[in-house]
Amino acid sequence: MTISARVHYATLALIELAQRQSEKAPVAVREISQRHGIPAPFLVQILRTLRSAGWVQSIRGSQGGYRLAVAPTELNLLEIAEAVGCSDSNCQTDATDTKANRMLHEVWDAASEASRAVLARTTLAEIAARSAQGDEVMFYI
Template sequence: MTISARVHYATLALIELALRQPEKAPVAVREISQRHGIPGPFLVQILRTLRSAGWVQSIRGSQGGYRLAIAPAELTLLEIAEAVGCPETNGQTDATDTPANRMLHDVWDAASEASRAVLARTTLAEIAARTAQDDAVMFYI
């Protein structure tokens, strides 16, 4: 499984919204973009996809932005990857059908299944909690 920039950025945006969920205030696209280095127009497209999935709410106006619409524990990284459009790669090629080629396909399939299993058991809440803990440990001067 290849994790695209789109999936990575979507997950970063969702982590930011999960961390800010207790505040209940919407988070501006500009804040997410600047904090995580995500190009603004690309982030807007991603947030629209996440809104269509029902995971974020958009709030209009000068104090508007986005906020998480579901509990972070209800969302896995695999669901995010699938919703945002993570392409499934399994090493399929036009190579000649040989024992070595078939064996490699089996290995690529096993690797893909292993990565899907990790993403399926990892929730947004877990990543947000680990991020918050790591951020609290950092010492700023």
């Protein structure tokens, strides 16, 4: 499974929206873009895809932005990757059909299934909570 920049950025945007879900105001594209280093025009395209999936809500106007439209516990990373455009690494080659070639494809398929299983069992809520813990400022005396 190949994780593209588009999938990575979509997940970062969703994490940001999940962490700020309790805020009354929507989150502006500019804020997400600056915080995570995502090119704003690319982020707008990604957020449109997420809106089409029903996962984010857009609010128009000068105080507009985006909000998460689903509970973060209901969304796993595999769903995000598949909706935004992840591709499996099932490589098709012109190699001769040998036992070694078949065995190698079995390994690639197992690796793809293992990565899908990890993504499927990891929710947006888990990642948002774990990453929020790292954002807290620590003061030592």
